[in-house]
Amino acid sequence: xxxxxxxxxxxxxxxxxxxxxxxxxxxxxxxxxxxxxxxxxxxxxxxxxxxxxxxxxxxxxxxxxxxxxxxxxxxxxxxxxxxxxxxxxxxxxxxxxxxxxxxxxxxxxxxxxxxxxxxxxxxxxxxxxxxxxxxxxxxxxxxxxxxxxxxx
Numbered sequence: 001x002x003x004x005x006x007x008x009x010x011x012x013x014x015x016x017x018x019x020x021x022x023x024x025x026x027x028x029x030x031x032x033x034x035x036x037x038x039x040x041x042x043x044x045x046x047x048x049x050x051x052x053x054x055x056x057x058x059x060x061x062x063x064x065x066x067x068x069x070x071x072x073x074x075x076x077x078x079x080x081x082x083x084x085x086x087x088x089x090x091x092x093x094x095x096x097x098x099x100x101x102x103x104x105x106x107x108x109x110x111x112x113x114x115x116x117x118x119x120x121x122x123x124x125x126x127x128x129x130x131x132x133x134x135x136x137x138x139x140x141x142x143x144x145x146x147x148x149x150x151x152x
Contacts, residue, residue: 011124013116013134017141021148023105026112027084029148030101039147040064042136054081060089095119095127114141 019026029035033052040047044067051061060076073093080088084103091097096119104111114137118124127133 008117010121011118013118013124013128013137014113015137015141016111016113017145018106019110019112019141019145019148020108021110021145021152022108023084023103023110025148025151026103026110026144029144029151030087030103035147035151037062039143040140041143042132042139043143054078056081095123112141112144 021029029039031054033049036052037047037049040049040062041064046065047062048065049060049062051059053059056078058078060074060078062074064072064074066072074091075093076089076091076099078087078089079098080086084105086103087099087101089099091099098117100113100115100117102113102115104113116133116137118127
């Protein structure tokens, strides 16, 4: 039986960035709700985390507060946690996303790969056009880089 590989490139975001902090520090900033609330979200947003159960099947509930006062409820479920290596979560509120974040130890730096797979091409285009998800993800990683730099 032949296996057919589905091309998902029309509904994916992938950003790779070298952060100027060791992997242990980047992991801590990513997995500790007290830290993640300080950098999560696009520029101008703040974040309140009500639950972050970092284990397979664990819930992650947060509210992103937009600069215009709009609140955006987000719920995700953790699918895979490999300490200092990988986090996979499924964003279950609109838009559905499967996110994979990989951490590569480069000594005093960390290579971060953040991949987001959207439910469909239509949802991907809507989220990028309406919410500027591509720019938001870039801003999110830039904020993380600045934040871990302050923790060093």
